[in-house]
Amino acid sequence: MSDDGAADDGTAPTDRDHAEWLDALADGDGFAIVCPDGHGSLPPRRVCPDCGSPDLSREPLDETGTVETYSVVHVPSPRFADDAPYATAVADFGPTRLTGIVRGGDASDDPPSVGIGDAVTVDVGERETDGERLVVFRPVTSAGDD
Amino acid sequence: MTDVRVAGVGLTSFGSHPGRTGRDLFAEAALRAFEDGDVDKSDVEELNYGNFMGALAEHQGHQAPLMAEAAGVRCPATRYESACASAGVAVREAVRTVAAGDADVVLAGGMERMTNLPTDEVTEGLAIAADDLFEVRAGVTFPGAYALMANAYFDAYGGGREDLAHVASKNHANAVPNEYAQYRREVSVDEAMDAPPVAEPLHLYDACPITDGASALVLVSAEYAERHGLDAPVAVTGTGQGTDRMALGDREHLARTPAADDAAAAAYADAGIDAGAVDVAEVHDCFTIAEVLALESLGLFEPGEGISAAREGITTADGDLPVNLSGGLKAKGHPVGATGGSQIAELTRLLRGDHPNSERVPDADVGVAHNAGGTVASAVVHVLEVAE
Numbered sequence: 001m002s003d004d005g006a007a008d009d010g011t012a013p014t015d016r017d018h019a020e021w022l023d024a025l026a027d028g029d030g031f032a033i034v035c036p037d038g039h040g041s042l043p044p045r046r047v048c049p050d051c052g053s054p055d056l057s058r059e060p061l062d063e064t065g066t067v068e069t070y071s072v073v074h075v076p077s078p079r080f081a082d083d084a085p086y087a088t089a090v091a092d093f094g095p096t097r098l099t100g101i102v103r104g105g106d107a108s109d110d111p112p113s114v115g116i117g118d119a120v121t122v123d124v125g126e127r128e129t130d131g132e133r134l135v136v137f138r139p140v141t142s143a144g145d146d
Numbered sequence: 147m148t149d150v151r152v153a154g155v156g157l158t159s160f161g162s163h164p165g166r167t168g169r170d171l172f173a174e175a176a177l178r179a180f181e182d183g184d185v186d187k188s189d190v191e192e193l194n195y196g197n198f199m200g201a202l203a204e205h206q207g208h209q210a211p212l213m214a215e216a217a218g219v220r221c222p223a224t225r226y227e228s229a230c231a232s233a234g235v236a237v238r239e240a241v242r243t244v245a246a247g248d249a250d251v252v253l254a255g256g257m258e259r260m261t262n263l264p265t266d267e268v269t270e271g272l273a274i275a276a277d278d279l280f281e282v283r284a285g286v287t288f289p290g291a292y293a294l295m296a297n298a299y300f301d302a303y304g305g306g307r308e309d310l311a312h313v314a315s316k317n318h319a320n321a322v323p324n325e326y327a328q329y330r331r332e333v334s335v336d337e338a339m340d341a342p343p344v345a346e347p348l349h350l351y352d353a354c355p356i357t358d359g360a361s362a363l364v365l366v367s368a369e370y371a372e373r374h375g376l377d378a379p380v381a382v383t384g385t386g387q388g389t390d391r392m393a394l395g396d397r398e399h400l401a402r403t404p405a406a407d408d409a410a411a412a413a414y415a416d417a418g419i420d421a422g423a424v425d426v427a428e429v430h431d432c433f434t435i436a437e438v439l440a441l442e443s444l445g446l447f448e449p450g451e452g453i454s455a456a457r458e459g460i461t462t463a464d465g466d467l468p469v470n471l472s473g474g475l476k477a478k479g480h481p482v483g484a485t486g487g488s489q490i491a492e493l494t495r496l497l498r499g500d501h502p503n504s505e506r507v508p509d510a511d512v513g514v515a516h517n518a519g520g521t522v523a524s525a526v527v528h529v530l531e532v533a534e
């Protein structure tokens with residue numbers, strides 16, 4: 001689901017760097033831009049926003065992130081009209097944090113319960129309102145899930 | 147450095163002004179400021195004007211020349227945009243211009259027209275103050291961003307919704323006598339607790355309203371004030387500004403606002419005071435949690451202690467350190483691009499003794515104003531002092 005002509009469908013060209021980053025995330029190859037001092041950030045970057053270093057490399061995100069904060073949004077912007085209520089979270093993925101929407105495995109309309117410290121994986125999903133791609137977190141359920 | 151005085155302040159009433167154009171709102175505020183200060187508008191040498199979303203709300207860009215016309219001044223006019231801190235930065239540049247001796251009289255303020263848009267479009271408009279690629283596209287709204295900060299705060303320091311409800315209740319009580327306020331009615335803690343959720347843990351009364359309004363200040367050099375026999379007892383003695391990473395997720399700490407720490411430190415240094423000297427504060431409470439974060443950045447409370455300030459009665463009108471005696475953004479209203487000027491207008495009135503709530507702070511000599519943009523990626527702090 002990566003090289004399927006996303007750049008030709010009329011949605012990608014305005015933010016090419018972002019589209020490529022989402023492609024990588026969808027392929028399980030999510031990455032951060034990291035400087036020699038270990039500051040992580042998200043693309044596009046020419047210099048590290050923390051220290052100004054131009055010596056940047058792509059480093060993989062951790063496979064599992066940790067939720068640092070979240071909110072269940074009841075009053076959405078028009079672009080999320082059909083998605084609300086939904087849970088937005090900020091999760092730490094090692095070199096950088098990501099912001100995304102938490103979705104469960106089922107097709108329920110209710111946002112899954114989420115808490116600070118919860119483990120999540122990251123994927124790319126679609127906005128229910130208009131099909132635009134967005135960052136999605138999925139709770140990691142331990143074996144013997146209660 | 148030249149001593150900078152607030153010669154005159156002007157506000158429109160805050161609230162819904164259906165059908166009134168932005169230019170008419172700003173003209174009302176500006177003319178009131180000239181009248182309040184007894185300043186001849188032909189003496190104005192610059193206009194610094196704040197506005198955030200006029201291109202969306204009124205389909206009107208390039209607003210500064212329009213506002214110069216509306217106010218009846220002909221001078222260099224510039225629009226400043228830093229989201230909800232737009233007027234704060236406009237005022238700050240006016241202060242610096244007068245302090246540097248580049249002008250004797252500067253008109254500064256701002257205007258926002260918002261109620262002519264449907265609520266969902268306002269929500270969309272305000273969200274553009276966040277990082278479009280990595281926040282807005284991930285569902286972060288303006289209340290949602292502050293909700294993320296609120297939950298991070300509760301996790302780091304404790305506290306909860308009821309503490310925030312006390313902030314809302316306090317600011318609503320303060321707005322009751324304020325003739326410019328949008329919501330001049332009390333809201334009980336229970337009422338705030340029972341309101342519907344906007345972005346959990348924030349509910350309806352944690353959020354500021356959608357507001358039309360304008361603010362204007364006439365800032366002059368002390369020498370000009372003396373030469374013209376003006377009664378301008380309040381001086382702007384300190385100004386500071388800070389910037390942080392745009393996206394909340396990129397901040398060092400999700401429950402702190404370092405841009406405001408930096409702005410406060412610079413403003414206090416400029417004024418030669420420390421936080422202990424502050425008698426009264428107007429802070430950017432776009433959401434109740436924002437007041438808590440502001441109090442801590444201003445050094446008025448230690449991190450983790452601001453949350454209980456309203457509940458314990460320290461920041462209420464009869465407390466030791468009254469905060470948002472105007473009603474704050476929360477109850478007075480938040481016409482985004484006008485707010486930074488409105489805070490300084492209210493603080494000036496409080497210090498001069500002609501605010502309906504001045505009797506709450508009869509001995510106040512030092513006031514501080516805190517204006518924030520976005521999720522405090524931008525912050526401006528000003529120190530006002532009674533100079534004579």
Ligand SMILES: [Zn+2]
Nearest residue numbers: 035039048051
């Ligand atoms: Zn770096």
